[in-house]
Amino acid sequence: MSAGRPAPRAYVRPMRGWWRRNPYFVRYMLREASALWLTAYALTLLWGLWRLSQGPAAYEAWRATLATPLAIGLHAVGLGFVAYHAWTWFRVMPKTLPPLPLPARAITAAGLAATGLLTLLVLAWLR
Amino acid sequence: MHTRQIEIECLRYDPERDEAPRWQSWQVPFSDDMSVLQGLQYIKDHLDGSLSFRWSCRMAICGSCGHMLNGEPRLSCQAFLRDYFPAKLRVEPLQHFPILRDLVVDQSAFLDKLASVKPWLIPKPNPAPADEAQRQTPRQMAKYYAYSQCINCLLCYAACPQVGLDSGFTGPAALALLHRYNADSRDAGWDQRREVLNAEQGVWGCTLVGYCSEVCPKGVDPAHAINQNKVNSTLDYFGLLRLMMPRGGDT
Amino acid sequence: MKRSHEPVFWALFGAGGMLSALLGPVLILVTGIAVPLGWLDPDTLSAVRLQAALAHPLARLGLLGLISLFMFHGCHRLLHSLHDLGLPRWRWAPWLFYGAALLATLAAAALLLSL
Numbered sequence: 001m002s003a004g005r006p007a008p009r010a011y012v013r014p015m016r017g018w019w020r021r022n023p024y025f026v027r028y029m030l031r032e033a034s035a036l037w038l039t040a041y042a043l044t045l046l047w048g049l050w051r052l053s054q055g056p057a058a059y060e061a062w063r064a065t066l067a068t069p070l071a072i073g074l075h076a077v078g079l080g081f082v083a084y085h086a087w088t089w090f091r092v093m094p095k096t097l098p099p100l101p102l103p104a105r106a107i108t109a110a111g112l113a114a115t116g117l118l119t120l121l122v123l124a125w126l127r
Numbered sequence: 128m129h130t131r132q133i134e135i136e137c138l139r140y141d142p143e144r145d146e147a148p149r150w151q152s153w154q155v156p157f158s159d160d161m162s163v164l165q166g167l168q169y170i171k172d173h174l175d176g177s178l179s180f181r182w183s184c185r186m187a188i189c190g191s192c193g194h195m196l197n198g199e200p201r202l203s204c205q206a207f208l209r210d211y212f213p214a215k216l217r218v219e220p221l222q223h224f225p226i227l228r229d230l231v232v233d234q235s236a237f238l239d240k241l242a243s244v245k246p247w248l249i250p251k252p253n254p255a256p257a258d259e260a261q262r263q264t265p266r267q268m269a270k271y272y273a274y275s276q277c278i279n280c281l282l283c284y285a286a287c288p289q290v291g292l293d294s295g296f297t298g299p300a301a302l303a304l305l306h307r308y309n310a311d312s313r314d315a316g317w318d319q320r321r322e323v324l325n326a327e328q329g330v331w332g333c334t335l336v337g338y339c340s341e342v343c344p345k346g347v348d349p350a351h352a353i354n355q356n357k358v359n360s361t362l363d364y365f366g367l368l369r370l371m372m373p374r375g376g377d378t
Numbered sequence: 379m380k381r382s383h384e385p386v387f388w389a390l391f392g393a394g395g396m397l398s399a400l401l402g403p404v405l406i407l408v409t410g411i412a413v414p415l416g417w418l419d420p421d422t423l424s425a426v427r428l429q430a431a432l433a434h435p436l437a438r439l440g441l442l443g444l445i446s447l448f449m450f451h452g453c454h455r456l457l458h459s460l461h462d463l464g465l466p467r468w469r470w471a472p473w474l475f476y477g478a479a480l481l482a483t484l485a486a487a488a489l490l491l492s493l
Binding site for chain 1: 140142143147148198199222225226227233235269270288291292334335336337338340341348350351354355357358
């Protein structure tokens with residue numbers, strides 16, 4: 001047997017629904033889905049920038065749209081997904097680095113701490 | 128003495144009789160020290176001699192007895208019936224491989240992928256005759272040691288959805304072994320392995336699901352081997368790797 | 379074997395992933411929840427304050443980088459998700475996704491230059 005001559009009548013199982021068969025894969029797909037929300041947020045910022053360029057009235061209209069319950073709800077969901085992205089990003093980061101004299105947990109903790117620190121700094125700066 | 132019984136359900140497939148796989152169940156008496164492999168052996172020895180499955184060492188070093196146990200890739204000799212009881216245990220052949228018969232899969236594509244990474248030490252060109260054996264410090268060995276522990280059990284391939292979605296993807300074990308040799312100070316074969324590494328079906332076929340490293344019984348961590356090399360492949364793409372590796376070896 | 383051009387997009391994906399991991403949550407919180415709900419002073423994001431903040435060229439570069447890298451990260455992952463969902467590797471797909479990220483980058487640059 002070789003890849004060039006597949007065994008006759010060997011049965012190939014379909015991949016449809018593969019990610020629903022294991023909680024590990026479900027979490028992976030949720031991580032990947034965060035990209036949808038991050039892209040949507042980037043486009044929201046672009047949209048706001050565009051309205052800002054059209055003058056204060058247009059910009060205030062954009063802000064009013066963002067203050068509707070639907071918009072706030074969508075941002076809340078987006079926040080959840082992007083926070084999950086941040087969490088999984090730093091959990092996975094040690095695997096993309098060459099071996100370091102640090103345990104993987106320390107690298108993850110450092111990354112999450114950086115996010116936490118920047119979050120507090122931004123909030124403090126805006127108060 | 129009363130023995131408990133566990134229901135073991137196996138995926139059966141006879142290529143000469145069946146259009147598609149089907150399930151078959153048996154009640155298997157077991158004691159606390161019995162592995163899943165022993166459960167399968169009981170079925171074959173006492174209940175249904177036609178059940179086919181690979182096994183050898185019974186001690187998690189040969190890599191023969193990999194199966195899906197309730198949907199998780201595991202070595203059957205390393206899993207115990209007591210941990211599945213009282214629920215039913217479902218045994219299937221390793222995911223993402225064609226089924227030859229019952230629990231036996233066609234591994235030939237993997238063997239081709241393994242050969243493609245040149246899994247042997249490639250010496251520096253024109254080596255002078257050595258006066259003594261090659262020397263390697265413990266630190267140098269530590270760089271590749273974990274990746275050398277692979278027993279080719281293929282649990283990582285069963286775990287990897289990218290292998291399932293694209294059967295041409297070189298895959299976790301082969302790429303981990305590629306890295307094992309590149310990272311060995313005695314090896315100078317980076318150039319010969321470059322093409323496989325840099326290919327779409329090389330490291331770039333991986334999306335860091337990470338399940339391969341979760342299921343590996345030997346702690347090889349193929350996810351780490353592959354994703355470290357995304358950085359190397361990127362540097363190589365921009366022609367920067369040569370600056371960092373003038374010897375063309377030790378990564 | 380076919381050499382991959384992934385490295386270019388993976389590098390952008392990585393930069394965008396790091397930036398969005400560090401700053402994504404707080405930005406969404408501030409712009410999408412805290413200010414609209416009044417937890418932070420609404421003036422925080424007023425046109426006047428924003429124009430003043432974006433007066434500095436580095437601030438404009440920062441916002442451009444943010445939008446661009448968020449887009450390249452998101453589009454790269456979305457593109458790969460198509461494959462994960464079992465869809466074929468359409469040849470036009472990378473052009474659509476990376477094209478969108480590039481268009482967003484150019485649009486942001488044009489708008490920031492015009493402010």
